[in-house]
Amino acid sequence: MKNQWLEFLFGFVTVKVTGKGIERFINVLTRNGFFIWRVRRHGTETITFKMRLEEAKKIRPYVRNSGCRVSFLRRNGFPFLLRRMMKNSGFMVGAGVFLLIIFLLSNVIWGIEIKGAKPATEYKIRQELDKMGVKIGKLQFFVKNVEGIQRGLTNSIGELTWVGVELNGTTYHLQVVEKNEPKAPEVLAPQNLIAKKKAIIVKTFVEEGQKMVDTNDHVEEGQLLVSGEIGQEGKNPRQVAAKGEIWGETWYKSHVELPFKTNFKTYTGNEEVKHFLSFGKVELPFWGFGKTEFKEYETEKNIYKLHFLKWELPIAYINKTIRESEVLPRTYTEKEAEENALELARKEIKSQLDEDAIFKDEKILHKTVENGKVILDIHFKMIENIAVGQPIPKETNE
Amino acid sequence: MAKKWGQRIRNWMASNMDLPQDVIMDLPRITMIGQIHIYIENHRGLLAFTDKELRLLLKQGQLLIKGNSFVIKTILPEEILLEGKIDEVLYLTENPGGTK
Structure with a gap:
């Protein structure tokens, strides 16, 4: 039968017919292909029915001969809805602007x-x-x-x-x-200073405590350097926090390998920017089409998500920067390689030690060149502060 | 004479060739759903319609439907669907149609 929704889409009207011979009029209409439904009688001379909007426009010639009077009562359907919407278009525009404003305000830094x-x-x-x-x-x-x-x-x-x-x-x-947090309060608990590694003492500087070693002494790891117990021997020893710096000569061995040839990446400075809009997982480019001409490149992707009130919309703006990169080979001569390897070793040693450690001497123990690499074994002499605090265990007086 | 011949041939075809009679003999096909719906195919036009009565022209004679609160749900040149409370369906014939 008929499809209600289709009728709604194209629009329909309610027609009121008054006069005599209405049945004849309806027969004429149906025979001429007019589609009529919901025929209802009201009193002796009136009938109402519904018909399609398009057909209602062509009804006039048939009315003329029938001796009936026709009037339209109600207009239903989408075309009329649309017309009403156009009439009140101010509301629609207002609603649109409202949404737009909320959308913009949701994306503002507040x-x-x-x-x-x-x-x-x-x-x-x-x-x-x-x-x-x-x-x-x-x-x-x-x-x-x-x-x-x-x-x-x-x-x-x-x-x-x-x-x-x-x-x-x-x-x-x-x-x-x-960075500059307030300094931690100094430890005031009684402590000794001991050696943190094997060394030969070069210089001593004691602020507090009893010095137990002298210059040129050889100390082992863990050996007592400055005692926190002061006072004459045997007589009321006092415990203090020993403080000071004991500089000692220490030794390190390091092994470095450095190839003569290395490849590394640099950017050429050429770049392309592409703009995308993404809906869910689909990315649609809207500026900057085509594939990149760069052979080697790296892509940086920035995603700007759009918000509506507190929600994140599935729409996002994506900005891609494509930077051209190239691989540059670097070749060292043997001498350069050796120097660089040495520098590398120094840096490595330095990174393990305190900032104020000093290089005293370095000696290449062994050097080989094989497989396009230079291999060095280096012996470093360093001067550094070897003192570390160690709390004195509390003795129980018996 | 000719009309009678045609009638006889149609009768014969309907009974012997197992074809639906309404097609062969131009008779109305009436479908009713309880008292609430009546669907009439093969009518020849509306003669009278009030909310208590519907009179249809057939090829031979008329069909009168009585009841109350009638609404024509759909009307097409040869079909009509009526809704309401149907009490009677009557054939009004001068020359009875559809008899053998």
């Missing part, structure tokens, strides 16, 4: 919270953020992503050890760790 920073640092951070464009009232699309902000802050502000940047809805939360 707050920046900084935690864990001193007022001075906080001020600096705020200034730096301003420079980067992270300001209250700015749109999030035009701001770097969280990692970028984090990197920018740590690079440009020296006082920061670490910054955690988190975007929570419309607010940026910054968790700051500053």
